Amino acid sequence: MKIAILTSGGDAPGMNVAIRAAVRYGIKKGHEIYGVYSGYVGLIKGDFVKLDHKRMSGIISMGGTFLKTARLEEFKDAKFQEKAVENLKKKGIEGLIVIGGDGSYRGALALHNLGVKVVTIPGTIDNDIYGTDYTLGFHTALDTIVSAMDKLRDTSVSHQRCSIIEVMGRNCGDLALYAAISGGAEILVTPEHKLSKEDIIASLTQYKKEDRTHAIVVVTEHQMDVFEFAKEITEKSKFTSVATILGYVQRGGSPSAQDRILGTRMGAYAIDLFDQKISGVAIGIENDRLVYLPIGVVINNKRPVNPLYKLVTEVS
Known part of the structure; x- marks a missing residue:
């Protein structure tokens, strides 16, 4: 069987690991594996490259995706989807x-509906995909955030x-939530855990009365203008406040051991699903067990609120 692999949307550490596992395991199982450059752009251009063991050498520690990605x-548009299907058929x-x-999942579902056998792997640092406890890149990004928080805490104490720290996550607060717990933040603001500016300022004022010497506020992106709010905190509480947006540094870096293991498991599992004649599905991991759901189910459902929010309210 000829199988192609593409990476699409935002890059995430661990993508290369999943590609490597699918290629090496796929070849062992007797398949021919091809890469598609620049995601769906390469698919409609017919930009394919045959992948082998040599091309996989050394990529396990590389961040990003060597196949490149694009939105x-x-x-x-149906005409671009049909062109992609035509190019896949031409290549066999x-x-x-x-x-x-x-x-990326929505594009995959469109191709599935046109008769292409598709399996998806969750690659995004945001951890915002339904049907999986973790996505590829999440733990590496979390490590990056916690490392930055530790450094910012040093200067905040001094x-x-x-310190207000804005992290990525789009519409999911998992990066901020896990970072707040791991980094010992005093206050957390996410789409699932909203706090008013008045409540935050009141808490900080109380912290100052309790003679706390510093505070860390972790915020998921798009919740507020953190720079303006830092000015407001400085004006209305006893704390001087500064804001830091971590930005795209969260996407980079060598994948963590956890993402390397997850990427390896998911890449190999994708090959197993094809061998079992299962397609049109999205791979996930739940309670450390690999699972799959129809792609349509995954994109039409939202992740449940993380039970770790209860822990935040108890230890902050």
């Missing part, structure tokens, strides 16, 4: 592995100030 809003490719997030 392609135009792929919603029977199966497609798509590694990415929600938008200057006795409040």
Whole structure:
């Protein structure tokens, strides 16, 4: 069987690991594996490359994706989807592995509906995919955030100030939640755990009365203008406040051991699913067990609120 792999949307540490596992395991199982450059852009251009053991050498420690990635809003158009199917057929490719997030899954579902055998792997640092406890890249990004928090805490303690740290996550607060717990933040603001500015300022004022020397506030992106709010905290509480947006540094870096293990397991599992003639599904991991759900189910459901929020309220 000829199987192609593409990475799409935002890059995430661990994508290369999943590709490597699918290629090496796929070859061992007797398949031909091809890479598609630049996601769906490469699919409609027919930009394929045959992958082998040599090409996989050394990529397990590389962040990002060596196949490159791109966003392609135009792929919603049926004519581009049909062109992609035509290119897959020309190459004799029977199966497609798509590694990415929600938008990538929607493209994969469209191809599945046109008769392509597709399996998806969740590759996004945001951890916002239904049907999986963790996505590829989440734990590496979390390590990056916690490392930055530790450094910011040092200067916050030295200057006795409040540091607001904005992290990625889009519409999911998992990165902020896990970082707040791991980094010992005093206050957390996410889409699932909203706090008013008045409540935050009141808490910080109380902390100052309790003679706390510093405070860390972790915020998921798009919740507020953190720079303006830092000014407001400085004006209305006894804390001097500064804001830091970590930005795209969260996407980079060598994948963590946890992401390497997860990527290896998911990449190999995708090959097993094709061998079992299972397609049109999204791979996930639940309670350390690999699972799969129909892609349509995954993109039409939201992740449940994380039970760890209870822990935040008890220890902050």
